[in-house]
Every structure is written in C-alpha cells, then in structure tokens.
Amino acid sequence: xxxxxxxxxxxxxxxxxxxxxxxxxxxxxxxxxxxxxxxxxxxxxxxxxxxxxxxxxxxxxxxxxxxxxxxxxxxxxxxxxxxxxxxxxxxxxxxxxxxxxxxxxxxxxxxxxxxxxxxxxxxxxxxxxxxxxxxxxxxxxxxxxxxxxxxxxxxxxxxxxxxxxxxxxxxxxxxxxxxxxxxxxxxxxxxxxxxxxxxxxxxxxxxxxxxxxxxxxxxxxxxxxxxxxxxxxxxxxxxxxxxxxxxxx
Ligand SMILES: Nc1nc2c(ncn2[C@@H]2O[C@H](COP(=O)(O)OP(=O)(O)OP(=O)(O)O)[C@@H](O)[C@H]2O)c(=O)[nH]1
Ligand SMILES: [Mg+2]
Numbered sequence: 001x002x003x004x005x006x007x008x009x010x011x012x013x014x015x016x017x018x019x020x021x022x023x024x025x026x027x028x029x030x031x032x033x034x035x036x037x038x039x040x041x042x043x044x045x046x047x048x049x050x051x052x053x054x055x056x057x058x059x060x061x062x063x064x065x066x067x068x069x070x071x072x073x074x075x076x077x078x079x080x081x082x083x084x085x086x087x088x089x090x091x092x093x094x095x096x097x098x099x100x101x102x103x104x105x106x107x108x109x110x111x112x113x114x115x116x117x118x119x120x121x122x123x124x125x126x127x128x129x130x131x132x133x134x135x136x137x138x139x140x141x142x143x144x145x146x147x148x149x150x151x152x153x154x155x156x157x158x159x160x161x162x163x164x165x166x167x168x169x170x171x172x173x174x175x176x177x178x179x180x181x182x183x184x185x186x187x188x189x190x191x192x193x194x195x196x197x198x199x200x201x202x203x204x205x206x207x208x209x210x211x212x213x214x215x216x217x218x219x220x221x222x223x224x225x226x227x228x229x230x231x232x233x234x235x236x237x238x239x240x241x242x243x244x245x246x247x248x249x
Contacts, residue, residue, distance in 0.1 A: 013046055014045065014046065014100075014101055014102060015045075015046040015047065015048070015099065015100035015101055015102070016040070016045055016046065016047045016048075016100050016102045016103075016104055016117075016121070016178075017047070017048050017050055017094075017095075017098035017099060017100035017102070017103050017104070017181070018036060018047060018048070018049045018050065018103075018104045018106065019050050019052065019090075019091055019094040019095065019098070019103060019104065019105050019106075020032065020033075020049060020050065020051045020052065020094075020106065020108045021052045021053075021054070021087055021090035021091065021094070021107075021108065022051060022052065022053045022054070022056060022060045022064070022108045023053070023054050023056050023060070023084055024056045024057065024058045024060060024226055025056070025058075025060050025108045025109060025225075025226065026056070026058045026059050026060045026063050027225035027226065028108055028109050028110050028223070028224070028225050028226065029051070029060060029063050029064060029067065029108055030063060030066075030067060031110060032108050032109075032110055032114070033049060033067050033071070033076065035113070035114040035115070036049055036114045036117075037049075037071060037075070038114070039114040039115060039117050039118065040117075042118075043117075043118045043121070045118075045121060046100075047075070047100070048074065048075055048076075048077055048098070048099060048100060049075060049076050049077065050077045050079055050094045050097055050098060051064045051067075051076065051077070051078050051079070051080075051108075052079050052080065052081065052090045052091075052093055052094045053078075053080045053081070054080070054081050054082075054083060054084040054085055054090065055080070055081065055082050055083045055084060061078070061080050064076070064078055064080075065078065077097060079093060079094055079097050081093065086194060087194075087198065088188075088191070088193075088194050088198045091105060091184075091188065092188050095181070095184060095185065095188070098181060100181065101180065101181055102121075102124070102178055102179065102180060102181060103178070103179045103180075103181050103184050104117060104120070104177070104178050104179075105175055105176070105177050105178075105179070106175070106176045106177075107175060107176070109223040109224075109225070109226060110221060110223065110224055110225075111220055111221055111222065111223055112134070112175075112176040112218070112220070113218070113219070113221070116134060116176070116216060116218050117178075119216045120132045120134070120177075120178040120216055121178070123214045123215075123216050124178055124214060126214070127212065127214050128212070129212045129213060129214035130179070130180050130183045130206070130211035130212050130213070131177060131178065131179050131180075131183065131203075131206055131211060131212070131213045131214070132177065132178040132213070132214040132215070132216055133169050133171060133174065133176075133177045133203065133213055133214070133215050133216075134171065134174055134176035134177060134215075134216055134217075134218035134220075135169070135170045135171035135174065135215045135216065135217055135218065136154075136171050136174060136217075136218060136219070136220050137158065137170045137171050138170050138171075138215060138217050139217035140217045140219070141171070141217035141218055141219060141220075142219045142220070143219070143220045143222075144219060144220065144221045144222065145221055145222030146222050153235065154173065157172075157173055157196075157238060157242075158170075158171065158172055158173060160242065161173075161200055161242060164242065164246050165200075165204055165245065165246065165249070168203070168207045168213060169203045169207075169213050169215060170215060171215075172199065172200040172203055173196050173199055173200060174199065174218075174220070175199045176218055176220075177202075183206075183211055186209070187202050187205050187206060187209075187211075188202075190205045190209075191205060192248075193241050193244070193245060194241070196234065196237075196238050196241070197237075197238060197241030197242060197244075197245060200241075200242070200245065201245055201249070204245065204249050205249070208249065
C-alpha cells in the first residue's frame with residue numbers, strides 16, 4: 001500500500017525529523033542534542049530535531065532556546081506547549097510540524113542513544129520497512145541501570161502482551177522507533193491509549209494494517225539525571241490499558 005510513496009521517497013532526499021518530548025530535562029537536553037548532531041553529521045543524513053517541551057518548571061525551554069541559537073533554527077525546532085499534556089499528544093503536536101519524510105521518536109533522558117539511529121536507517125532501507133523498532137529483547141539489546149524489580153516488570157509486561165496480543169515485534173513498551181511519516185500519521189489517528197500502552201497500541205495497530213516492521217537491537221540505559229516515575233500507579237494503569245487493548249483490538 002505504501003508502494004507509490006516509497007517510489008516518491010526514493011526520488012527526493014530523505015529527511016529525518018527527530019521528535020524529542022521533554023518534561024524537566026534541562027540537564028539531559030544539551031547532551032542528547034549534541035549526540036544527535038554528531039550522529040547525523042557523521043552519517044550525512046538530512047535531519048531536524050523538534051523539541052516539544054510541556055512547560056517544564058526546571059527551565060528546559062530556556063536551555064532549548066540556547067541550543068536553537070547554537071545549532072540554528074533549521075536544525076533545532078522548538079514547538080513548546082504551555083502545560084504538561086502528555087506524551088501521546090506531544091508526538092502528534094511535534095509530527096504536525098515535521099518537515100521530514102521519516103520521523104524518529106525517542107526519549108530525551110539519554111535512555112535512547114543516538115548512535116543507534118544510523119542502524120535504524122540502514123535497517124529501514126534494507127527491508128523498505130514502514131517502521132523500525134528498537135528492541136531490548138533481541139541480539140545485543142539490553143537494559144542497563146535498572147534494578148531487578150523494574151527489569152521484572154518490563155519483562156512480565158512484555159510477556160503478557162506477547163501472549164495476549166501476538167503483536168509481531170519483540171519490544172512493545174519501548175519507544176525508540178523510526179516511522180514513515182504518513183504511516184505514523186495513520187497510526188496516531190487510530191490509537192486511543194495513553195502512556196506506556198500507547199507505544200504498544202502503535203505496534204498492534206501497525207500489524208492490523210499490514211505495515212512492515214523491522215527491528216534493531218538497542219541497549220537502553222536508565223536515566224542519569226532527573227526522577228524516575230515508575231510506581232504502582234503506572235503498573236495499574238498499564239494493566240488496565242492492556243486489558244482495554246485486548247478487548248478492543
Ligand atoms: N512534552 C512532554 N514530554 C514528556 C511528558 N512526559 C514525559 N515526557 C518526556 O518523554 C520522555 C519519556 O519520559 P520518561 O519520564 O523518561 O519516561 P520513562 O522512561 O518511562 O520513565 P523514567 O524512568 O522516568 O525515565 C522523556 O524525554 C520525558 O522528558 C509530557 O507530558 N510532555
Ligand atoms: Mg526515561
């Protein structure tokens with residue numbers, strides 16, 4: 001179905017729009033942006049970095065404005081919102097301003113290393129995939145800095161989901177991915193979940209719509225700066241979301 005857009009895509013130069021949603025990432029933002037610029041400069045791919053800050057009280061937006069001055073407003077695009085409206089809508093908001101034909105979604109807290117992006121791009125081209133998903137559960141993939149409890153939660157969540165939904169991708173709760181822009185647009189229109197479940201639903205809907213998914217092993221590193229928020233509430237809302245998905249997809 002994506003056939004003609006594929007051909008059109010090969011005629012023009014590919015551009016990658018990186019969506020970086022931020023909430024209190026003042027300390028992480030300069031480093032992630034620097035690593036992204038390094039990676040893209042080295043690989044020679046055309047790119048832009050879209051920062052979607054949701055009124056972070058720690059002054060993330062001021063840091064982003066500095067970065068815009070340093071790297072230029074063609075590379076660093078600021079699309080802030082005034083309050084914390086959640087990740088799902090942050091992606092949609094960012095995507096609406098993206099000028100690339102591919103979208104890369106990643107966390108800004110250094111859990112996702114930009115060094116994997118050239119591999120995502122290579123993989124995408126290799127299979128002409130609609131989506132390339134980073135996976136912690138294949139090949140050299142893995143998780144660093146998590147305690148046993150968190151590793152267990154992630155594994156169990158992934159396992160239950162595999163059994164219930166048979167999604168066709170090995171890492172469902174991860175959010176380091178590359179999408180064809182038009183595919184991402186169609187997927188977000190279909191998705192109803194929020195939070196962790198949102199990432200899962202994207203993959204499940206992708207399967208239903210027969211979009212092709214490639215995978216790249218990634219190592220995931222726990223956030224260095226800032227507070228981690230995973231707690232009992234998250235787990236409960238994850239399970240609720242999962243059951244809703246099970247019932248509705
Ligand atoms: N714009 C925006 N960004 C957000 C919001 N919530 C989280 N983020 C960002 O989304 C990314 C992922 O969120 P994290 O807080 O790292 O979620 P997590 O990795 O599951 O949990 P941690 O253990 O805290 O790292 C980070 O870059 C956050 O700054 C939000 O409501 N709006
Ligand atoms: Mg994180």
